[in-house]
Amino acid sequence: xxxxxxxDEPLFVTAELTLRYRYGAGRExxxxxxxxxxxxxxxxxxxxxxxxxxLPPRPVCxxxxxxxxGWVPVGPDGTIAGATVVEVPFVDPITxxxxxxxxxxxxxxxxxxxxxxxxxxxxxxRTRLKVGMRVxxxxxxxxxxxxxxxxxxxxxxxxxxx
Amino acid sequence: xxxxxxxxxxxxxxxxxREDVNIPxxxxxxxxxxxxxxxxxxxxxxxxxxxxxxLFEGLAENEHWLASTxxxxxxxxxxxxxxxxxxxxxxxxxxxxxxxxxxxxxxAVGFEKQAEGNSQGAITTVGDPIWERPMMAGAIGNHxxxxxxxxxxxxxxxEQAARVAVKARRNACLNPHAHLxxxxxxxxxxLESSMLAYPLRTLDMCPTSNGxxxxxxxxxxxxxxxxxxxxxxxxxxxxxxQSFQGDSPKRMSEMRSLIAVRERLYAKMGIxxxxxxxxxxxxxxxxxxxxxxMCENLLFCEKGGGGRFIDSGxxxxxxxxxxxxxxxxxxxxxxxxxxxxxxxxAAMQVMGRAGEHQVKPDVQTALATGYGGNAxxxxxxxxxxxxSR
Numbered sequence: 001x002x003x004x005x006x007x008d009e010p011l012f013v014t015a016e017l018t019l020r021y022r023y024g025a026g027r028e029x030x031x032x033x034x035x036x037x038x039x040x041x042x043x044x045x046x047x048x049x050x051x052x053x054x055l056p057p058r059p060v061c062x063x064x065x066x067x068x069x070g071w072v073p074v075g076p077d078g079t080i081a082g083a084t085v086v087e088v089p090f091v092d093p094i095t096x097x098x099x100x101x102x103x104x105x106x107x108x109x110x111x112x113x114x115x116x117x118x119x120x121x122x123x124x125x126r127t128r129l130k131v132g133m134r135v136x137x138x139x140x141x142x143x144x145x146x147x148x149x150x151x152x153x154x155x156x157x158x159x160x161x162x
Numbered sequence: 163x164x165x166x167x168x169x170x171x172x173x174x175x176x177x178x179x180r181e182d183v184n185i186p187x188x189x190x191x192x193x194x195x196x197x198x199x200x201x202x203x204x205x206x207x208x209x210x211x212x213x214x215x216x217l218f219e220g221l222a223e224n225e226h227w228l229a230s231t232x233x234x235x236x237x238x239x240x241x242x243x244x245x246x247x248x249x250x251x252x253x254x255x256x257x258x259x260x261x262x263x264x265x266x267x268x269x270a271v272g273f274e275k276q277a278e279g280n281s282q283g284a285i286t287t288v289g290d291p292i293w294e295r296p297m298m299a300g301a302i303g304n305h306x307x308x309x310x311x312x313x314x315x316x317x318x319x320x321e322q323a324a325r326v327a328v329k330a331r332r333n334a335c336l337n338p339h340a341h342l343x344x345x346x347x348x349x350x351x352x353l354e355s356s357m358l359a360y361p362l363r364t365l366d367m368c369p370t371s372n373g374x375x376x377x378x379x380x381x382x383x384x385x386x387x388x389x390x391x392x393x394x395x396x397x398x399x400x401x402x403x404q405s406f407q408g409d410s411p412k413r414m415s416e417m418r419s420l421i422a423v424r425e426r427l428y429a430k431m432g433i434x435x436x437x438x439x440x441x442x443x444x445x446x447x448x449x450x451x452x453x454x455x456m457c458e459n460l461l462f463c464e465k466g467g468g469g470r471f472i473d474s475g476x477x478x479x480x481x482x483x484x485x486x487x488x489x490x491x492x493x494x495x496x497x498x499x500x501x502x503x504x505x506x507x508a509a510m511q512v513m514g515r516a517g518e519h520q521v522k523p524d525v526q527t528a529l530a531t532g533y534g535g536n537a538x539x540x541x542x543x544x545x546x547x548x549x550s551r
Binding site: 010012015017021023025026029033055056058062063081082083084085086087088090091093094105106107115116117118119120126130131132146147148 | 181182220282283286287289290291292293294295296297298302303304306307308309310311314356357358359360361362404405406407408409413
C-alpha cells in the first residue's frame with residue numbers, strides 16, 4: 001500500500017465537440033415560414049375558445065387546450081413589450097461566431113397577436129429604447145424560410161425625430 | 163401515505179473553480195456531508211435521485227460513472243435534467259418515491275461543475291431551434307428583457323434592485339458554503355459594475371459556481387430516528403407555463419407558474435398572510451429584479467410593491483420575513499445544485515442547523531422555490547411540525 005502521488009499542477013483533458021443537427025420545422029412552422037419568405041407577412045394560429053392569436057403558431061392553445069382552427073394575419077408592425085441592449089459578448093447559437101455587441105433585443109407584440117416574439121431592434125442606446133415603442137420589420141432581400149428572414153425591427157420614428 | 167422529512171443536508175464550499183477535484187469527487191463531498199448530517203451510511207439508503215445538466219459539461223448518461231459515487235450500485239438510480247429547477251425536481255422526485263411508500267430513505271444529489279463547460283452556450287439550446295434559438299442570448303439577454311418589462315410595470319428603481327444585490331452578498335458572508343461573499347459591497351458599487359444588458363449589471367446577476375448539494379430524505383418512522391428535529395415536507399407544487407418565452411406578456415410581473423404553485427401551497431397550508439405565517443424564504447432569484455418580482459408574486463408585498471418591499475427591511479436577515487439569508491442564487495449558482503440548495507437551506511433553518519445565518523432558533527415554516535427553463539416553478543413548504551400529527 002502506498003500513498004497517492006499528486007502532480008504539482010492539476011491535470012486536465014480538453015475536448016472539442018462539433019455536432020451537426022438538422023431539425024424538422026413541422027407543419028405550423030412550414031406554413032408560417034413560407035408566408036414570411038414569399039409574402040413578407042406574418043400569420044398566427046387562432047384559438048376558437050379564448051380568441052387568442054398565437055405567435056409562434058401552434059396546433060393547440062396552451063391555456064384552453066382547444067385545437068387552433070386556422071390562420072390570422074398579424075403585424076407587420078408591433079409594439080415593444082420588453083427591451084434591452086446586450087453589451088456582454090456572446091456566441092451566436094446558429095453560427096458559433098461571436099455576435100457583435102452592443103445590439104438591441106426585444107419582446108415584440110405584433111399588431112393582432114396575443115403573444116410576443118423576440119427579435120433584434122435597430123437601437124443600441126438603451127435610454128432610447130422603451131416599452132410601448134412602435135416597431136416595423138426589416139426583411140432581407142434574400143430570404144430562406146427562417147425567422148431570420150426578418151433581419152430585425154426598426155423603431156418607427158415620428159417625423160423630424162433623429 | 164407516510165409523512166416525509168429531510169433529515170440531513172450537505173453542501174460543498176461553492177467556488178468559481180475547483181481544479182483539485184473531478185465531478186465525482188466534487189459531488190461526493192456534498193454526499194458525505196449529507197450522510198454524516200443524517201448519521202447514516204450508504205448501507206442505509208434505499209434509492210438515489212440525482213440531477214445535473216448534461217450539456218453544461220458535455221456529459222451524457224453520466225449516471226454510469228457516478229453510480230458508485232452515490233453508493234447506488236444494486237439500487238434504483240433516477241436522474242432529473244430539468245434546468246434551473248433540477249434541484250427541486252430531484253428533491254420532489256425523491257419526496258414522491260418516499261411518500262408513495264416505495265422507499266424509506268433516499269439520497270438526493272444535485273451538482274454542476276460549470277468551469278468545465280460552456281453553460282451559457284448550453285442554455286442557448288433551451289430555445290426552440292426553429293422559433294427562438296437564432297435570437298437567443300443565453301440567460302442574460304432573456305433576463306434583461308424580462309427585467310425591463312418588470313421595471314415598466316412596477317417602477318422599481320436601479321437602486322432598489324442594487325439593494326437586493328447588497329443584501330445577498332452580505333448574507334453570504336455568514337454562510338460558509340456561499341461562493342460570492344462581499345462584506346463591504348455598497349449600492350454604489352452595484353450601480354458602477356459593468357453593464358451586461360440593461361438593466362442588468364454584473365452585480366445584479368448570479369455568479370457561475372462549481373458545487374454540489376445533497377439531501378437525505380426519509381419516511382415517518384425513519385425520520386424521527388435520524389434527526390432530532392426533521393424538516394417535514396408539508397406541501398409541494400410544480401407548474402409550467404406555455405411553450406415559448408414570449409407567451410406570457412408580463413412574464414416577470416405576473417409569473418403564471420409561480421402564481422399557480424403559490425395558490426396550491428398556500429391553500430394547502432392555510433396561508434393568507436405569508437409575511438406573518440412564513441418564518442423564512444429561500445427563493446430561486448437568478449437576478450436582483452427577479453427577486454423583487456417573485457416577492458410580489460408570492461404575496462410578500464402588494465403588486466408593484468417589490469421596490470418598497472426591499473426598502474422596508476422586511477426581507478433582510480433580521481427582518482420580519484428573511485428572504486435568502488444564505489445569500490441566495492445571487493451568491494451561489496452551481497446550476498444543477500442551485501434549487502436543491504434552496505431546499506437544503508430551508509431545511510437547515512427548520513432543523514436549527516443554519517449556524518451564523520440561522521434567522522431565529524425556532525423556525526416553524528420555511529418556503530423553498532426552484533425556477534428555470536421557460537418560466538417553470540417548483541416550490542416546497544417545510545415545517546418543524548409533522549404534517550399528519
